[in-house]
Amino acid sequence: MQLAFRRHLDTTPTAYLRQVRLAQAHRQLREATPGDGVTVTAVAARWGFTPSRFTAHYRAAYGVTPSSTLRT
Structure with missing residues (x-):
């Protein structure tokens, strides 16, 4: 299975x-409204x-912290 993923999705x-x-987490944070x-x-x-792992992975993927996305 891993080989197929590597070949087709890298x-x-x-x-x-x-x-x-x-x-999905990014979508949920963007769609949140104050209050x-x-x-x-x-x-x-x-x-x-x-x-802590969420923040690290999120920042690596999106370049900002999850809390920054939630506040925007």
């Missing part, structure tokens, strides 16, 4: 799943990340 299954989860109670910690947990 990534591993684990990295692919992380990208999908990060994209709706959405927190970075809650979003991280919903998509299976610990807060």
Whole structure:
């Protein structure tokens, strides 16, 4: 399976799943509105990340912190 992922998607299954989860978390942070109670910690947990790992992966993928996206 890993070989097929490498050949067709140039990534591993684990990295692919992380990208999908990060994209969903990014969408949720962008769609949040002030006062709706959405927190970075809650979003991280919903998509299976610990807060510190989420922040590191998120920053690597999007170039900003999750809290910056939530505030925008």
